[in-house]
Amino acid sequence: MTLKEFIKGSLNKINNLYPEFELCYQYKNSSDVHFIKVLAxxxxxxxxxxxxxxxxxxEFNELKFDSELCIIDNGALTDLDKPEIVIEAAAIKTGYENFFEIQGSINLSGVNENKGVLNEVMLLAKDEVKISFSGEVFQSPSFLDLANDERKFAMAA
Amino acid sequence: MSILLKKSKQNKLAFSYLKDKEVFAAIVHCGYYSCFQKVSHILKEYYTEEWNSIHLQLQRRRKGSMHKEYIDEFIRQFRKVSGGNNVAELDSNLKDLRSFRIEADYHEIEVDLDRVNKVEKYMNNFHLLTKQNFQV
Known part of the structure; x- marks a missing residue:
């Protein structure tokens, strides 16, 4: 397995488990470290x-790629200023308190020209609502703003 | 007290001193070495065979550092003693700090207060976990 294949495979594994988070990959030549960032x-x-x-x-260590792999989240020191791979969020989680507001303000068959097609709004747990899309995906921060504002969301959907 | 442990403590003190004085140029360096010297001490003290093996590799290689190998071995041992709690975060923090130390020392990277606070958080978390698990 090549390093590139390994990185893509690893990003897919994370994406399968956490589709709601954007992922980035960048190699830092200065420290010889491969960074995978989960934007969470x-x-x-x-x-x-x-x-x-x-x-x-x-798996990375077993394959002896002779470099370092570091997986980070939003709290990290290192900035990935020139990511080589970006996997955008395919679903967004938001708070329970927004569920009925969001559900009541959207048209499930509605198509957002810029963002893709809304699949479903699902109550996963007491404090967790999952909103998923097919096609192109929402940028996490802007969507969260959107989802927290009924009026804006209704205009976009 | 071992000399490595003494150096680790002094680097931690230097970090606090530099933060108080708002002198950030060398602060990441102190934060990282405060952790790395304790990693070295723990391996040397508790995992002598593994520590010797890394040193043998270093002698054969005759160049470069063995920071990656030390940290990887430390994390391997930490996973066993801690039962898996906090290990992913610790592994990520040490690698992130090691990489950022190089950028802070050698590259056009600004070390601002936000980053200083993150380094401090990493450093304090590391020292807390080693105290809980290795009593050092």
Missing amino acids: DNLLRDDKFSDLYFEIID
């Missing part, structure tokens, strides 16, 4: 993520 807060403390984290790190 405090993900490294998540037990579910921890298993996947070491599945990827252990």
Whole structure:
């Protein structure tokens, strides 16, 4: 397996488990480190993520690529200023308190010209609502703003 | 107290001193070495065979540093003693800090207060976990 194949495979694994988060990859020549960034807060403390984290790190070490792999989240020191690969978020999670507001303000068959087709709004848990899209995806920050504002969301949908 | 551990403590003190004085040029360096010297100490003290093996590799290679190997070995051992708690975060933090130390020392990277605070968080978290798991 080449390094490139490994990185793409690893990004896909993370994306399958966390489709709601954008992912970036960049190699830093200065420190010889391959960075994978998950654009999420405090993900490294998540037990579910921890298993996947070491599945990827252990495989990287076993393949002896002679460099370092570092998986980071939003709290990291390192900026990925020129990402070579970006996988955009395919679904967004938002707070429970927004669920009915969002559900009531959208047309499920509505097509947003710029953003893609809305698939579903689903209540996953008491404090978690998942909003997923097909086709092109929302940029996380702008969508979250959008989702938190009924009026803006209704205009966009 | 081992000399490595003493250096680690002094680098931690230097970090606080530099932060108080708002002198950020060398602060990442101090934060990183405060952690790395304790990593070296723990390996040397508790995992002598692994530590010797890394040193043998270094002698054969005759160039470059073995920071990556030290950190990887430390994390391998930490996973065993800690039962897996906080390990992903610690592994990521040490690698991120190692990489950023190089950028901060040698490249056109501004070390601002936000980053200083992140380094401090990494450093304090590392020292807390080593105290809990290795009593150092």
